[in-house]
Amino acid sequence: MNNAVDLAHPLMCYSNRIQLLDSCNEWLCIANVVEDIALWNPFLRKHKVLPFLPVERNKRYGSGLQGAWVYRFGFDSVHKDHKTQASEDFAVY
Numbered sequence: 001m002n003n004a005v006d007l008a009h010p011l012m013c014y015s016n017r018i019q020l021l022d023s024c025n026e027w028l029c030i031a032n033v034v035e036d037i038a039l040w041n042p043f044l045r046k047h048k049v050l051p052f053l054p055v056e057r058n059k060r061y062g063s064g065l066q067g068a069w070v071y072r073f074g075f076d077s078v079h080k081d082h083k084t085q086a087s088e089d090f091a092v093y
Contacts, residue, residue: 010047022073029073
């Protein structure tokens, strides 16, 4: 197998590094250093960049509350489509 091909991922930024968050049926969920997230199928050369979701600050806990988005990714066999779910998780420190 000598047919290696360079693939340009859809999350270009000043650093070309990406992190693989998850995968499902040839689709990869990737993120870059500025926290852009995309679903990418390098075989089909298709992608979908997910919208940016700001983390809301809960003033009740002041600065002791750390928030982050948690993404889940999978295949819905009933509708034969890939799905993503985002939920905001908080931790008090």
